[in-house]
Amino acid sequence: MPIKVPDLLPAKSKLQDENIFVMDESRAFSQDIRPLKILILNLMPLKQQTETHLLRLLGNSPLQIEIGLLHTNTHTSKNTSPEHLKQFYKSIDDVKANKYDGLIITGAPIENLAYEDVNYWEELTQIMExxxxxxTSTLHICWGAMAGLYYHFGVDKYMMDKKLSGIYTHTLNDPREKLLSGFDEEYLAPHSRHADIRREDIESVPELKILSESDEAGVYLVASKDGKQIFITGHPEYDSYTLKKEYDRDEAAGLNPMLPINYFPNDDPTQQPRLRWRTHSNILISNWLNYYVYQETPYQL
Known part of the structure; x- marks a missing residue:
């Protein structure tokens, strides 16, 4: 089944070029079916890029999905035009009377700030509350996962000596978990962050369970035992060039970044990286949509 997106959203044409089944609003209106209503709180600076990343994964599901885009009122985006935000995004005040099957909270490159120092922290906590x-279920990604763990369960983050960036091998803690259905026993996933969460802090919270982790990158997947909160410390939505763009940006800024681990062929940044985590990413999002959203949400929201 297709993903339903606004008719003029720029990501639509990109996804169609990739053979992702996209249905615009005008066509979806004629179908007698209730799509899953998924809201995306996009905290990333390059919002259009993140839209494409997430819609690509959501569009791979057999379920029909209707997307809503959310931004914060208390932060002015410097990298996305006001026209794009006005046309496609809403604020929490616009949607707070509605019910949604799922919510995705993205990452944000602000790990160096204390949560309370983030200028939209109060608004974000209102949204999480x-x-x-x-x-029905909320999926938190990277900094969004750290912020969610901190707000909901008091699990704090810790700054690392150097940035964690690259493609890392992960293993499953309990293959019987529904979120991990269809996973290989080892799989790859991207990480790009300056902060970490500690295993022992999560284990001290009875409501949480660690589902998957990496010897090098640490805890990757955490879920509340009721399935209403899912936390991903990495970036399964990244495409093959995202880490390269981040590396090139930091190199051009004179930051002397380290090469992303296990990313460029032969560790040569002039070579094109290969996408080796798409299968895992698609299964992860499909499992969340199926087992934690579709199977749990009421027909009448």
């Missing part, structure tokens, strides 16, 4: 009663 609202989600408890208005969303």
């Amino acid at each position: 609202w989600s408890k009663k208005n969303v």
Whole structure:
């Protein structure tokens, strides 16, 4: 089944070029079916890039999905035009009376800030609190995962001596978990962050369970035992060039970045990286949509 997106959203044409089944609003209106309503709180600076990344994964599901885009009022984006935000995005005030099957909270490159120092932290906590009663299941990504673990369960982050960047091997803690259905016993996933969460802090919270981790990158997948909160410390949505763009940006800025681990062929940044984590990413999002959203949400929201 297709993913339903606004007719003029720029990501639509990119996804169609990749043979992702996209249905615009005008066609979807004629179908007698209730799509899953998924809201995306996009905290990333390059919002259009993140839209494409996430819609690519959501569009691979056999379920029909209707997407809503959310941004914060208390932060002015410097990298996305006001016209794009006005046309495609809403604020929490616009949607707080609605119910949603799922919510995705993206990452943000602000790990160096204390949570309370983030200029939209109060608004973000309001959204996370609202989600408890208005969303069936919430998926948190990278900094969004750290922020969610901190707000909901008091699990803090720790700054690392150097940036964790690259493609890392992960293993499964309990293959019987529904979120891990269809996973290989070892799989690859991207990470790009300056902060970490500690295993022992998560294990001290009875409501949480660690589902997957990496010897090099640490904890990767965490879920609340009721399935309403899913936390991913990496970036399964990244495409093959995202880490390269980050590396090139930092190199041009004179930051002397380290090469992303296990990413460029032969560790040569002039070579094109290969996409080796797409299968895992698609299965992860499909499992979340199926087992934690579709199977749990009421027909009448």
